[in-house]
Amino acid sequence: MKLYSYWRSSAAYRARIALNLKGLDWESVGVDLTAGAQKRQDYASVxxxxxxxxxxxxxxxxRQSxxxxxxxEETHPEPALLPDTPGxxxxxxxxAQFIACEMHPLNTMIIHAYMKDEMGLDDAAVTKWYMRWTTRGLDALExxxxxxxATGTYCHGDTPGMADTCVVPHLFNIARFGVDISPYPTLERINAACVTLPAFADAAPNRQPDFVPD
Amino acid sequence: MKLYSYWRSSAAYRARIALNLKGLDWESVGVDLTAGAQKRQDYASVxxxxxxxxxxxxxxxxRQSxxxxxxxEETHPEPALLPDTPGxxxxxxxxAQFIACEMHPLNTMIIHAYMKDEMGLDDAAVTKWYMRWTTRGLDALExxxxxxxATGTYCHGDTPGMADTCVVPHLFNIARFGVDISPYPTLERINAACVTLPAFADAAPNRQPDFVPD
Structure with missing residues (x-):
């Protein structure tokens, strides 16, 4: 199994955690988003x-995390990323979808680049935009x-699952922007519990083969 | 079954189509986003x-469309919104997720309002933003x-399903902005096939009890 990934991508990070939680043997293929490798024909055809x-x-x-x-979950049901009952x-x-559909899309690398390069916004305006949606999202999540x-050690009960695979990359991302997460003690506690698990730790950006230190 | 909906919301429109495709008996509860009803305690507690x-x-x-x-799909498996095999x-x-996670979030009513009211962008700048992500998304979808x-009469084969429930609301939304979809003949054809079906037609914004004409 191969995962086309980029070390800093939150969406790829979710998939890496899930592959690890399932105990699967997988190989990372780095796609360097900063070099535009995602637009090259070899990747765009995939x-x-x-x-x-x-x-x-x-x-x-x-495609899509x-x-x-x-x-x-369908091809390797155990250990499960989702609980048993439909509710x-x-x-x-x-x-998971609140993070993936409402929070993450507004603050990707490509959006910030567009705002600076094509809209001519300064860093302060981009930071204000970032904080607006980040705060709104964290408030709702908390x-x-x-x-x-139903919340337990993890987002749902005492087994890490699909929601946690989204929370941890998102909190990693916002820590990078220096956001104070102390107003969100439940998220902070769940994140702390997750990152000690090998499945999460091994999926971290700085553990990826394509990692580049700042 | 009750769906908290807003007639113009793409995300609510997806859920309405799905309820209709499943043949379920459901009631719409209008949440007037233009009046801020979604922030009232009675709705925020839900x-x-x-x-x-x-x-x-x-x-x-x-929550989440x-x-x-x-x-x-899990509680009323027939007719199915998803095909049989994991792939x-x-x-x-x-x-579905490409639309819900990459296209839709960048151009909601709330985002456009923020850009105009808080970033001070003019209509031309917001339209440029809109077209940038809309075109990028439609190119990739097409x-x-x-x-x-695997594409058939609908997004997947000859049965309408989960992807179609996202395509139709999105195309409805971009038609409202006057985007020419003729460069996207597959999307145009699929949309045309869907909107003749009662499940889609009955879910349309102008058929909702909370619809307000422009």
Whole structure:
């Protein structure tokens, strides 16, 4: 199994955690987003979306991180990334999708580059944009998790799963921007519990073969 | 079954189509996003994300449109919104998620309002932003669909499903902005096939009880 990945990509990070949680043997193929490698014909023919990650499971191509997670769950059910009942599964998916559909897309590398290079915004305006959506998202996530008895050591109960694979990369990303997460104690606690697990630690950006130190 | 919806929301529109495709009996509860009803305590307590849709299935609360679709698929498997094999299911989910995670989030009502009101951008700058991500997204979607023998009358084969529930609302939205979709003949053809089906037609914005004409 091959994962087209980029060390700093949150979306690829989610897929790496899931592959590790499933205990699968996989190989990372680095796609250097800073060099535009995602637009080269060899990669665009695998993924016309020209983003990472893409999973290649012996010729079955899966694009989009949450589709990779669902695919792994269907092809390698144990250990499960989703709980048993439809309502609980929906809860976990809704947390994952809130991060993937509402929070992450607004603050990718490509969006910040466009704002600076093509909209002519200065760093302060981009930071204000970043903080607006990050704060709104973290407030909602914390409210979803803190007040729900279904939250356990991890986002759902005491087994790490699909929601946690999204929370950890997102918190890694916002730590890089210097955001204070102390107003979000539930997220902070869940993140701390996750990052000690080998599946999460081995998926971290600085443990990837294509990692480049700042 | 109740769906908290807003007539113009693309995400709510996806859930409405899915409920109709499943042949379910459901009631629409309008949440007027233009009046800020999503931030009122009565709705925020149901959905701390303060966005639509939210499904209330006799007390089981499901947030996020794609989580609603997966929930309906698990609780009412027929007619199926996803094909049978893991690879095909991944293909359909990746199309749906590309729209939900990469295209839609960048051009919601709230984003445009922020750009105008808080960033001070003029209409031309917002339109340029809109067109940049819309064109990039449509190019990738068309490339994914046009060159793939798995594409049929609909996004996947000859049965409407999860990907179509995302394509139709997105094309409705871009038509509203006057985008020419003739460079995207596969999307145009699929959309035309879908909108003749009652499940899609009945889910259209102007057929909703909370619809307000311009």
């Amino acid at each position: 993924n016309p979306q020209m983003i990472v990650p893409t999973l290649d499971d012996n010729g079955v191509i899966v 949450l589709a990779v997670l669902e695919y792994l 609980a599964r929906a809860r976990v998916r809704s947390i 409210a979803s998790l803190a007040d729900d008895p | 959905n701390p994300q303060m966005i639509v849709p939210t499904l209330d299935d006799n007390g089981v609360i499901v 794609l989580a609603v679709l997966e929930y309906l 095909a299911r991944a293909r359909v989910r990746s199309i 490339a994914s669909l046009a060159d793939d023998p």
